[in-house]
Each structure stands twice: as C-alpha cells, then as structure tokens.
Amino acid sequence: MMGSDVVRLEDVWVSYDGTAALDGINLRVSEHDFLGIIGPNGGGKSTLLKVLLGLVTPSRGMVTVLGNPPEKSRNKVGYVPQHSNFDRNFPVSVREVVMMGRYGKAGLLRHYNGTDRQAAEKALLRVGMLDHATAQIGQLSGGQQQRAFIARALVAEPELLLLDEPMASVDSAMQTEFYELLEDLKKEMTIIMVSHDIGAVSVFVDKIACLNVQLYYHGSREITPEILEATYKCPVQLIAHGDIPHRVLREH
Amino acid sequence: MPEIFQYEFMRNALAAGLLASVACGIVGVYVVVKKIVSMSGSIAHASFGGIGLGYLLKFSPVLGAMLFALLSAITMGLVTRKTKLPEDTATGILWALGMALGVIFIGLTPGYAPDLMSYLFGNILTVPASDIYLMAALDVIIVALAIAFYKEFLLLSFDEEFGTVVGMPVNGLYLLLLCMVALTVVVLIRVVGMILVIAMLTFPAALARQFTHDMKKMMLLAVVFGMVFTFGGLWLSYVLNLASGATIILLSGLVLLLSYTATGLRRRFSAHKTAI
Numbered sequence: 001m002m003g004s005d006v007v008r009l010e011d012v013w014v015s016y017d018g019t020a021a022l023d024g025i026n027l028r029v030s031e032h033d034f035l036g037i038i039g040p041n042g043g044g045k046s047t048l049l050k051v052l053l054g055l056v057t058p059s060r061g062m063v064t065v066l067g068n069p070p071e072k073s074r075n076k077v078g079y080v081p082q083h084s085n086f087d088r089n090f091p092v093s094v095r096e097v098v099m100m101g102r103y104g105k106a107g108l109l110r111h112y113n114g115t116d117r118q119a120a121e122k123a124l125l126r127v128g129m130l131d132h133a134t135a136q137i138g139q140l141s142g143g144q145q146q147r148a149f150i151a152r153a154l155v156a157e158p159e160l161l162l163l164d165e166p167m168a169s170v171d172s173a174m175q176t177e178f179y180e181l182l183e184d185l186k187k188e189m190t191i192i193m194v195s196h197d198i199g200a201v202s203v204f205v206d207k208i209a210c211l212n213v214q215l216y217y218h219g220s221r222e223i224t225p226e227i228l229e230a231t232y233k234c235p236v237q238l239i240a241h242g243d244i245p246h247r248v249l250r251e252h
Numbered sequence: 253m254p255e256i257f258q259y260e261f262m263r264n265a266l267a268a269g270l271l272a273s274v275a276c277g278i279v280g281v282y283v284v285v286k287k288i289v290s291m292s293g294s295i296a297h298a299s300f301g302g303i304g305l306g307y308l309l310k311f312s313p314v315l316g317a318m319l320f321a322l323l324s325a326i327t328m329g330l331v332t333r334k335t336k337l338p339e340d341t342a343t344g345i346l347w348a349l350g351m352a353l354g355v356i357f358i359g360l361t362p363g364y365a366p367d368l369m370s371y372l373f374g375n376i377l378t379v380p381a382s383d384i385y386l387m388a389a390l391d392v393i394i395v396a397l398a399i400a401f402y403k404e405f406l407l408l409s410f411d412e413e414f415g416t417v418v419g420m421p422v423n424g425l426y427l428l429l430l431c432m433v434a435l436t437v438v439v440l441i442r443v444v445g446m447i448l449v450i451a452m453l454t455f456p457a458a459l460a461r462q463f464t465h466d467m468k469k470m471m472l473l474a475v476v477f478g479m480v481f482t483f484g485g486l487w488l489s490y491v492l493n494l495a496s497g498a499t500i501i502l503l504s505g506l507v508l509l510l511s512y513t514a515t516g517l518r519r520r521f522s523a524h525k526t527a528i
Binding site: 053055074075077079081085086087089090091092093096097099100101103104106108109111112136152156 | 285287400401402403404406407409410411413414415416417418419420421461464465466467470
C-alpha cells in the first residue's frame with residue numbers, strides 16, 4: 001500500500017450548463033494528509049467535494065477515491081456538508097441524526113441494531129456531544145450542531161473525511177477546539193477540508209490547495225501572495241492576527 | 253348512545269374514522285416534515301380524474317381515484333427528479349389536468365352522477381362496507397411500509413443529499429413515499445372528500461408537532477388527534493346539522509390555530525428568558 005493515494009484526480013473537468021466549474025484539476029492526496037482547499041466562493045470547492053462523493057460526474061478526466069470510483073467507496077467516506085442545509089424545526093434528536101451515518105452499514109430495510117447504537121455512542125463521545133444526545137437538533141448552538149454532524153460522518157468509521165466549510169457557523173473560540181479534534185482524527189484517517197477562510201485553515205492543515213475553477217497551488221503550507229492573488233483574482237489583503245499570516249505567507 | 257351502533261352505517265362510520273386517522277396520522281407526519289403539502293394536494297385533486305373515469309366506465313369511483321392518485325404520484329416523482337421541471341409547476345399541472353379530466357369524464361357520462369357530492373365533500377355516514385375493506389387493506393400496507401422503511405424515510409425527509417452519500421436509493425424511496433400519500437388520499441376521500449383531503453392529511457400532524465419532537469411520538473399523537481377531530485367533528489355536525497366532512501376540518505383547523513396562538517403568546521410572555 002506504499003505510495004497509494006487516498007484521492008487521485010487526473011485532468012478532471014466539470015461543467016454545469018456550459019460553464020466550467022472545474023478546469024483540468026490534477027490532485028493527489030496521501031494517507032493521513034490533512035488538506036485544506038481554499039478559494040473564493042463559486043470557485044468549485046463544493047463541486048470538488050461532490051466529485052469525490054460521486055454526486056457529480058466529471059465531463060472529462062479520472063477520479064479515484066481509495067482506489068475505486070467514488071460511488072464504490074462511499075461506505076468508507078465520511079461527509080460533513082455545509083451547515084445551512086437543514087430544517088431547524090425537524091423532529092429529530094442528536095442521536096438520531098448521528099445514527100443516520102450508519103445507514104451504509106445497515107443497508108435497506110435492516111433496522112439499526114446494538115452495534116450501530118454503540119458506534120453512535122462512541123462518535124458522540126468523541127465529539128463531546130454525548131450529554132446532548134436526546135436534544136432536538138434545532139435546540140443546539142451552531143457549534144454543537146456541527147459537532148453532531150461530524151459525529152454523523154465519523155460513526156461509520158471512515159478512512160476519508162470530507163468537510164465543506166465546517167467553521168462557517170462556529171465562533172473562533174470553538175474553532176480551535178474543532179481543529180484540535182480534526183488534528184486528533186488525522187491519526188486515523190485522511191481529511192480534506194474546504195474553506196474560504198484562509199487564516200484559520202493554515203495553522204492546522206498539512207497541505208493547502210488553492211482552487212478557483214483551476215487549481216493554482218497544491219503542496220505544503222507556504223503560499224506566496226502571488227498564488228493567492230491568482231486564486232482570488234484580486235490583490236489580497238490579509239489582516240494580521242498573531243502567528244497565522246507568518247505560516248501562510250513565505251517571509252518576504 | 254350505544255343503541256346507535258346497532259346500525260351498520262354507524263359502525264361503518266366508526267370504522268372509517270379510525271382507519272382514516274391511522275393513515276393520516278402516519279403519512280401526514282411525513283407530508284408535514286418533508287414539506288410536500290402542495291404536492292400531496294395535487295395528488296389528491298388529480299384523483300378526481302379517476303373518480304370521473306369510474307363513473308364513465310361504470311366501475312367504483314374509489315378505485316378510479318386510487319388509479320389516478322397513484323399515477324400522479326409516480327408521474328410527480330419521476331418528472332421532478334429526472335427533468336428540470338420545477339416542483340411547483342409540476343404540482344400545478346397535475347392538479348389542473350386531473351380535475352379537468354374528471355369534469356370531462358363526468359360530462360361524458362350519460363345521466364346523472366350519483367354520490368358525486370360525497371366524493372367531493374365526504375360523507376362518513378354513507379361509507380359502504382366494500383370501501384371499509386379497501387381502507388383497511390390500504391392501512392395495513394401503509395403501516396407495514398412505515399415500519400419497514402422508518403429509518404429510510406427519516407433520512408429522506410431530513411437530509412436527502414446525505415442519504416445519497418451513504419448509498420440510500422433516494423429517488424426510489426421518494427417515489428414510494430408519494431405512492432403512500434396517494435393511498436392515504438384514497439383512505440381519506442370518503443371521510444372528508446377529495447377537496448379537503450389535504451387538510452385532514454396535515455392538520456393532525458401539524459398539531460402533533462406542537463407537542464413532541466420525536467417523530468414516532470408525533471405519528472402516534474397525530475393518529476389520536478385524527479380520531480378526536482373525526483369523531484368530535486362528526487358529533488358537532490350532528491348537533492349543529494352541518495356537513496360532516498367540513499365540520500371535521502373546521503374543528504381541526506380551529507384547534508390548530510388556537511394551539512399556534514397559545515404557543516405564540518407563551519413565547520411572548522417568557523421573552524425575558526434567554527432564547528435558544
């Protein structure tokens with residue numbers, strides 16, 4: 001298994017109604033990497049995740065996830081979608097939401113059993129939400145809800161974890177906790193995280209990819225202002241907060 | 253009071269009310285939480301085409317309603333998933349087509365359409381035994397499907413995209429759910445009539461939501477509320493000499509409004525507490 005890629009995209013193109021969403025993407029992610037994908041909104045970050053999940057088929061190019069086409073690897077991939085997309089009033093508890101992640105293991109018609117319930121307990125404990133297991137999902141704060149959704153992604157013991165803008169509804173104090181959780185999870189799985197927030201991403205990830213329809217950079221954490229400008233298509237001004245910009249930008 | 257149950261029409265009314273409550277309690281919850289109220293309304297109204305066809309070709313209009321309701325459910329499910337036609341346009345089209353076909357078929361039927369009013373507006377006191385058997389069979393199917401696919405429908409209603417990601421056959425299950433709505437429409441048609449089916453489908457579930465955030469309990473409560481409204485409405489219609497179906501709906505609508513008002517007032521008075 002030496003040198004096998006968890007994710008491999010070769011010359012992947014995706015277009016919606018004639019507009020290119022992804023243009024010639026070449027990307028390889030190795031085991032236990034923690035990759036942050038940054039870029040402006042509309043630049044294809046969510047599309048890239050959807051390609052990895054098999055929700056979107058590229059018009060050109062090849063995608064493999066854990067050595068297989070994305071649809072075949074779904075049971076080994078955990079997905080934390082963008083926060084906004086659910087009905088806050090929905091009559092479902094935190095535990096029931098987490099259990100939904102066990103669907104892949106249970107399959108059609110088979111009811112969730114003791115093993116599934118134990119996995120849910122473990123996942124809830126891992127993200128620190130066990131005390132809130134019986135709460136209705138809408139009653140929690142944004143950060144708590146996100147933790148529940150991370151538990152939902154973890155409950156099937158994935159090898160690859162995909163997160164779409166996970167920090168969007170989380171305040172900065174909670175963000176550090178989240179990153180520490182992800183750092184911990186990295187020991188057991190590969191993580192790919194999409195974010196439009198450059199500064200926060202930089203400290204904890206191993207590698208950064210800059211995406212705006214095309215991939216402008218993929219590699220270690222050092223990004224030059226030129227790369228950022230090419231990605232964001234305008235001069236980027238970073239506000240300095242402590243150490244963070246020093247890690248993102250090479251000293252110049 | 254008990255002597256009245258000597259009469260078959262009264263026993264049938266009791267059975268019809270119970271069977272209707274079970275169906276609308278269970279399926280109504282899905283309709284409300286998945287927000288497919290409009291679509292369910294269109295399935296209900298499209299069934300009128302089948303009622304007309306039944307008159308024209310001289311078979312039971314209820315079976316005709318079932319045929320058309322299932323056809324519209326399947327069409328709705330396939331068209332909204334496989335084409336770019338937006339959901340509410342599809343809803344409008346099916347609604348109108350079904351009703352128009354029904355009117356034309358009835359117009360083509362020689363003579364007078366007996367019982368038409370009871371299909372449109374319901375008449376729980378004239379439900380024949382054959383319809384009771386059909387309603388019971390449909391209830392068994394609905395309950396069996398709801399139990400078997402409980403976790404699937406929960407995931408489908410809450411987060412379809414995630415359902416696809418974990419490998420659930422989302423489109424097929426959506427189609428199945430719409431078909432369950434079609435079957436429920438048929439069960440409710442005799443009690444409140446095709447025009448008000450949508451109210452019977454949604455009001456008990458909406459009221460149940462006020463009292464619990466557990467979907468299983470919501471279904472149980474909705475069934476109970478369905479029974480309370482059906483029999484309460486029936487009794488009121490007897491006392492006030494009004495149409496039974498409409499009285500059932502008025503009663504449930506008023507109770508629902510009162511419930512929302514009470515919740516609203518309670519929130520206003522505890523506004524000093526920190527809101528979550």
